[in-house]
Each structure stands twice: as structure tokens, then as C-alpha cells.
Amino acid sequence: MRDEAAAQALAGLREAGIDFVSGLPDGWQRNLHELVEADPDIRYVPVCNEGVGFSVCAGAWLGGRKSALIMENSGLRVASEYIARISLGAGVPVVLLLSYRGDVGETEHWGIPHGIVVEPLLRALRIPYLVVRNVEDLKISIVRAFRISEAQLHPAAVLISGDCVWEDR
Amino acid sequence: MSLDRYGWLGRLAAAVPDDALVMSTYIGAVSFEWSALTSEHPRTAHLGQMGDVIGLAVGLALALPHRTVVCLDGDGSVLMELGQLVVMGQEAPDNLVVFVVDNEVYESIGSGEKGPRPTATAGTTDLAAMARAAGVPHAVTVQTAEELDREIDAAFFEGGCRFVDVRTEPGFAKVPPRQLDGFEDKYRFVRYVEHLEGIQILRLARQDRQLMERSDR
Numbered sequence: 001m002r003d004e005a006a007a008q009a010l011a012g013l014r015e016a017g018i019d020f021v022s023g024l025p026d027g028w029q030r031n032l033h034e035l036v037e038a039d040p041d042i043r044y045v046p047v048c049n050e051g052v053g054f055s056v057c058a059g060a061w062l063g064g065r066k067s068a069l070i071m072e073n074s075g076l077r078v079a080s081e082y083i084a085r086i087s088l089g090a091g092v093p094v095v096l097l098l099s100y101r102g103d104v105g106e107t108e109h110w111g112i113p114h115g116i117v118v119e120p121l122l123r124a125l126r127i128p129y130l131v132v133r134n135v136e137d138l139k140i141s142i143v144r145a146f147r148i149s150e151a152q153l154h155p156a157a158v159l160i161s162g163d164c165v166w167e168d169r
Numbered sequence: 170m171s172l173d174r175y176g177w178l179g180r181l182a183a184a185v186p187d188d189a190l191v192m193s194t195y196i197g198a199v200s201f202e203w204s205a206l207t208s209e210h211p212r213t214a215h216l217g218q219m220g221d222v223i224g225l226a227v228g229l230a231l232a233l234p235h236r237t238v239v240c241l242d243g244d245g246s247v248l249m250e251l252g253q254l255v256v257m258g259q260e261a262p263d264n265l266v267v268f269v270v271d272n273e274v275y276e277s278i279g280s281g282e283k284g285p286r287p288t289a290t291a292g293t294t295d296l297a298a299m300a301r302a303a304g305v306p307h308a309v310t311v312q313t314a315e316e317l318d319r320e321i322d323a324a325f326f327e328g329g330c331r332f333v334d335v336r337t338e339p340g341f342a343k344v345p346p347r348q349l350d351g352f353e354d355k356y357r358f359v360r361y362v363e364h365l366e367g368i369q370i371l372r373l374a375r376q377d378r379q380l381m382e383r384s385d386r
Contacts, residue, residue: 020232043231045260049252055221056256059192059228062214062359063236064368067228085218086225090351150372 001099005135005164006032009097010039012142013068018095019043020060022053023070028099028165032070050075054082057094066146068095073102073118073159083125083155093149093156095142100131100161105168118159127155133162170312174270175202175342177317177335181239181268182206184321189237190362192217192226194246195351197277198341199270203241205344212365214358216351217242220250223257223267230262233366237264237325244271244290244334251299257332258304266324266331269296271310272339285339300332308332 001009009032013021022045025033037044043065047053050071057067069079076098086092101108102115122129128148130141138160145156163169182203185191191213193203200215207213217225217240226240247253247269257267273291290296300308307329311317320333349357359370 020228022228045228045231045256047252047256049250049255051220052224052250052252052256055224055250055253056228056231058221059225059230060232061228061370062216062225062355063190063229063232063362064366064370065228065232082221082224085221086216086351089218090216090355092355151374153371 001028001032001160001165002135002167003031005138005160006035008135008138009142009160010035012139014039014041015139016066016095016143016146018066018068018146020057020065020067021045021070022047022056022067024048024050024053024072024075026072026099028072028101028160029070029097032097036070050079051082054079054094055086058086058092061092061094068097070097071099072114073098073100074114076118076121080121080125083127087154088125091153093153095146095149096127096155096157097142098157098159099165100159103161105162105166122157125155127157129157129159131159131161132164135164138164171336171338172312172314172317174199174272174337174340177314177337178202179206180314180317181321184325185239186237186325188365189239190214190229190233191239191241192222192229193241194218194222194243196243196246199241199243201344201346202342204347205342209347211357211361215347215349215354216358217246219246220253222246223253224250226265226267227253227257227260227262230265231260234262234264238262240265240267242267242269244269244273244288244296245275247296248289248294254300254303254305257330258300261304261306261330263329267333269332269334270337271296271334272337274339276339276341297332297334305332306330310334310336312336
């Protein structure tokens, strides 16, 4: 994503009090992973599979950490098994930061299925979400997603797209 | 050779330190037996299911690095998500020991005329070798009570990140089934962790908190 968007996303995680982040880097959020990994106040755990990342985040929450999972929206499909088992089954909050591949403006054919599936899948999993296409909305959207995730003890998501990732104006 | 499950779970339950935490599979009779052996103590979270038990335990161990975390999983569950071994090996928390009830079958689904359905560990798959290859510093298979006792002693007296695949006879003890769902299990465990650690995990609603802060009585 654009560097200023990555900086705003990190600021949102920090303001929310997120201190544990797992994830699998993708083309859009790679720079955010780098910022999070370098942040001394956040424990960063890279994974090779978003489902494992969700389980690790949920375990960390049970131990008192505030956790977030950063991934491409394709990863939601992988993580959905564990979101269903852990969060629909027991009520564990994790903030999800998702690249919105396949959103209007997409340039890659392989991103299209990711865009088709992600919002219906979030609704099926009863995960409230915000679609953020402006950089200035990113920080507060992450803070708000964290607030509802803690209030409902269930994940909440931020889908990142638009001017956060493209410089096409 | 392999071990009687209720017997070896009993040896482990007696050895787990009082101040340790346990992340257990919720699947089937392992959970029921562990509950019976531990009087359903809230230090155990029965929140893990197929493919997520070790992942949950890794997260818990990283969140509380000063606290011993025991993970109790089954062979079918480990096999479902082998990526868990990768993150366990990568992070290698010194305070985490995983015990796998490896009975080589999918026992909780029941048996038909041909007997229980086998898992891959009944064939060519070696979970301890896979854990070692993923970077877990100490990963072994045990088949006798003596080997198990050595691993239990090492886990709780020497520490270190450990994976112990316990070859186990199929079959389960007659114990009462658990009556808790995941939500109640979560609340019990989290409240216990809050008390144990002196931390707050479940937060009071902000509006309620502000109301109380305004009280002048």
C-alpha cells in the first residue's frame, strides 16, 4: 500500500492498543508488515498460513494480548475455518486487516475471485467491517474495528483499497 | 508398543505444575478424560479443535512467556494443519510443551464394522520427525511409560520448547461427558488467567466505566 497508508495503519493499531500481530505478507500490505515487525511495542509473528495466524492471535488474546491479523482477503478463506471454530464457537476477538483485492479498480485477473467472495464471507461469519478507500480514514477505522471487536468478543475487519493502495488520480 | 490413554493422561495431570496453563483439544473423549483427571480445573482451556490447538497454545505461550503452557492435542488435529508445527518451530517458545495423543485413528467419530478409521500416523507419517524438520528444538516419539516419564520430568524441570508424540492405544475411559460450551469455557479460562496474572482481559464497557468514574459516593 502507499507508505502514508501503511503509516496510518500502524498508527491505528498502536492507538487501539494492539500489541500482538500475526499475518502473511501480500503485495499490498508488505510495507505494513515491515513497520509492525520493527515496532518495539508489538509482538509480530509471521505465519505461512492465515488459519494458523488466526489461531495464534486467538491464543495470544486468551493470554491478555490485543491481537490483529494482517492478510490479503484471499487469506480470509483460509482463516475462516478457525474463525468459525474459535470465534463463532467461543467468542474471541481479533482485528482483521484485509487487502481488498478485486475491489473496483483492480488490475489483476487473479484478484477478481478474492473480491467476489470477501464481503459475503465476512457477513456469513458475522464479522462487521469497514471498507476504507481514503488514507485519512484508515487510522480511525482500525480503532473503531478494535472497539467493536472487544465489545462483541468477535472479530471485526477493515478492508483496505482505493487511494490507500493506488496512486492513479 | 503404545500406552493406555487414561493411564498416561493421569501421569501427566499429576505432574503439571499448579501454576501452569493447559490448552487442550475439545474433541471427544480426550477432553472428557482430562476433565475427570483434573476435576475440571479452570487452568485448562478446552478451546482447541481440529487443526488449531497448537496454534492457540503458541499464541498463549508467547503472550505469557513466564508461564508454563502445556498443549494437549490429537494426531488427527495436528495432521489437519501442519503449518502449526512451522510457527511452533519458528517461534520455539521456551515455555511450551505439546503432548499429542497419537492413537493412529479418528476415534471420536466412532467405529464401523471395519473398525476405526486410521489417520496418516497409522501409515508412513512421523509427527515428531515433522516437528523436528519444522525447527522444534526437541521433538520425540514415546512408546513406553518410562520414556513418557522422562519426557514429563524434562518438560517441567528443564523447560524448553518440546513436542512429545505419545503412541497411544485406541479406546477411552468411561467418564462423564463435559457439559460446557466454548463460550463458558472461554470465560472460565480467561477469568482464571486474569486472577493468576493480575491482569484485565475482559474490559468493562466504556459508557459504564465513565458512569462509575463520575460517581462521587
